Amino acid sequence: MSSNRTPTNYDHSRPSAPVSRRGIVRMGTALGAMGLLATATPASAVGGAPDSDSAPRKPILVGANPGLQLFDKSGSCTAYISTWQVEWSTHGAGNAVVLWRPDGVRVVGEDPHLALWLADHFVRHFPELDGLPWSAPRFHRSAVQVRLDLASGLRARGGGIEVRMAEVLDRRAFATDRFPLAGVEHSLSLVLGPCGRARALVDGRAQPGEINRGGTPDRPSSSAFLAAAEVWRA
Template sequence: MADAAQAPAQRKVVLVGANPGVQLFHRDVVSAYASVWTVDWSAQGSGSAIVLWHDGEVRVLTDHSDLGYWLERTFTRFFPEAEGLPWPEPRIERRAVRVANDLARGTYARAGDVAVRIADVLDRRAFATDEYDLGGRVHSLSLVTGPSAVASIEVRGRRLPGEIIRAGTPERPSSSAFVAVAEVWRY
């Protein structure tokens, strides 16, 4: 019998939710990265989290510590946005997380001293793959994404340095900031 990790039709749903994100750049170097999670259901429960990489540190601000740790260890650390960043063991901070996320207005997330804003959605399109490699474990992923024109990450009321990078064409824009909804991960 084929292993579920190798047979997409046999993969089980492990997470349903949303995961917008923003990657800031200063002179073509990543200066900050935030991955915002709202989990409606997962193998580790439901809840919200902000995973923040900045100054070589990883913070996970979450209302459910076990869920936040799982999101960072299983998903965020393996995303293309984190590739090449020094990624130490995360600091888990139990904080209430508030997230407003939709394809019309964008994303606003706040937890403790961290705020993430993503706005001016440029496009909305579906994405699906059965070949999303997360540290050697291949997953299936489907979602609707919205590359966005404006984004910021604040810590202690101070905007972190850096800007998003926009590319693509007017018909198919891309951005290092994006809204995401209807996200389903299978493994």
């Protein structure tokens, strides 16, 4: 997404179509999607429908991945924070935080093998960062504490980064077999919880910018969102 793009977020219950995370829960009037979800399949089909390719896809990550994107008054992204709580993956388990800002990318976690894989395989290819510069991540070894609750929100901190989200507006399932990462389609399923309030601190300073909220009363969306029960397959 370019710096002036309409922010997006996950929204699963749209008919299947080519996905870009931006289509999932777009913010603004059309915010129904993080572009990645243009190809979403109904949640009822998860686990029951065949994969879109001939070879069955296997899980590569199971966990949670809340996201927070902030924008200035002109609509430019001032920060994007991807929080990870990995229960299992092909690169290990643990918590991590990936912070994108115009001045660079910071990755925090205890295991660089896992944390840098999350940044390079996933975050750098998310639609929220389309059109934005991606520099070589700077890794900071630190424990990351994550408390995620679909009823109340998120609190995560580690390596000088602190993220808080509250006022969960909705909870809905999402699934797609067409989520592209570096040109390779992955399968993704999760439970989305857009949030009405969020705050981020980096090295003790509140990050500039605000979240974007949109959608409808029945289908709210936000650039601050919980993503739980998340499974990636490739």
